[in-house]
Amino acid sequence: MKFLYKILLWTIIIMAAAFGVSGYFFVNFVFQTALEREVAQALDGSNILRFALETAALNVPTKYGVLQDIAVEQIGAKLEGGGQGSGRLLRVSDENKEALYVSVSFTEDTTLLQTLTENSRSWQVIRQGERYYVQTGIMVNTMDRNLYLETMEDVTEVFEERAMGFELYRYVTLVMLCASAVVMFLICTFLTRPIRLLTRATRRMAVGDYGYRARQVSNDELGQLTQDFNSMANVLEGTFDELEGEIQAREDFIAAFAHELKTPLTAIIGYADLLRSRELDEEKHFLSSNYIYTEGKRLENMSFRLLDIIVTRREQIEPQPVSAEVFFRYLEDMFAGNREQRLQISFEVGTVYAEINLIKSVLSNLVDNACKASQPGGVVEVSGRVAEGGYEFWVQDYGVGIPEEELQRVTEAFYMVDKSRSRSRNGAGLGLALCVEVLRLHESELWIESTVGEGTCMSFILPDGPERSTEEKANEV
Ligand code: ATP
Ligand code: MG
DSSP: OOHHHHHHHHHHHHHHHHHHHHHHHHHHHHHHHHHHHHHHHHHHHHHHHHHHHHHHHHHSOOBTTBOOHHHHHHHHHHHHHTSSTTOOEEEEEOTTOOEEEEOTTOOOOOHHHHHOOTTOEEEEEEEETTEEEEEEEEEEEETTEEEEEEEEEEOHHHHHHHHHHHHHHHHHHHHHHHHHHHHHHHHHHHHTHHHHHHHHHHHHHHTTOTTOOOOOOOSSHHHHHHHHHHHHHHHHHHHHHHHHHHHHHHHHHHHHHHHHHHHHHHHHHHHHHHHHHSOOOHHHHHHHHHHHHHHHHHHHHHHHHHHHHHHHHHOOOOOEEEEHHHHHHHHHHHTTTOOSSEEEEEEOOOEEEEOHHHHHHHHHHHHHHHHHHSOTTOEEEEEEEEETTEEEEEEEEOSSOOOGGGTTTTTSTTOOSSHHHHHHTTOOSOHHHHHHHHHHHTTOOOEEEEETTTEEEEEEEEEOOHHHHHHHHHHHO
């Protein structure tokens, strides 16, 4: 059952109970009041009759001073005739509670009579057929006789009014319930609107529409719930996007990897087949073997780089303070044999917080790229300086440069701007991808500025370690 209908049903049940109980008490209260009034009147009437009976008895001529039963009977008939309308209903009984005079319609029931004693006065409500009466009873002491006088007052009207009251109340309750059910339905529909909007949003999200948001239509708890739901949906959407991006990147990586593997392998297999199936002259033999060797080397280089990237991605590093000079001396030694480009090194003395071998690998990749991009005889500048919050390295060349639209992509694995040029230099397009991973571990990033035909500058800042930062802060103070 819908929440809306549940609220509606319970409201109607509670209202029906409330109307019913309050109506019952109200009508009954009115009835009791009216009945008490009637009883009081009946008792008053019975008192008056008693006096009338006593007076009449005193006026009756008596024999030996005793009131005869016949005289009582006559008085009873007189008293009955003295009433209004159809006459009074009364019963006069003697000391033995035997009736001396009874009105025609008077009840035969003697329960009240049996309870009457000296000086007592009683009443009860009785039903006779369709009519209700208040029956009163009283003892009359006259002329040495103890008589019992009972009267009956018709109170059917009071009971009819009660029945009418209940009838009217039932009718009013029914009308009120119908009216309040309509009003409650409208109120419930309005109040449960945020729930319906939330349900719609969850359903839309369940079928993959992650961009759908529930509209907030109130500022109460349900409004807060909608807000929280939307925030959760935002986080989820972000995570989904990230995951999709990651899946896409992985697929691209695998596709590029398969492609990069296929090209050298096809060449290697082709040349190997040539070598084993034909008699080649010495020059062709050398060329074929050389091709197999260089492509094999490229594959080897590629597999090492891939391994490096995978290991780096999983690694947790602990940067150590290292003198910046260590890196520049390393580059000097490494590229000392390079006769094609001139390496110009300039740096400020400083401490670098780094995993030494990883940063050496980043710098050698950048210098290697700069050399590959430069003309023979070109200059490659490697510099370092103490920067705000860390130590900055940059590698500048004056080579071919990178087109602006490629800048974003050169750090992707296997991406090469000029494939044939890179491959001819044993490139696999993995160097910068590795650099980015290593710098990410050092909480740093690679900045690339390049102009086609003028050259490229790649730089990064290694942030200060905790000790250095506190030292600096202490000095500032
Ligand atoms: P690997 O480094 O795996 O041997 P690679 O040098 O081709 O191969 P990356 O270092 O990732 O791969 O560089 C990607 C591409 O970016 C290069 O192929 C090259 O086209 C371009 N590139 C990188 N550095 C420079 C630079 N200094 N000047 C011009 N182009 C560059
Ligand atoms: Mg490279």
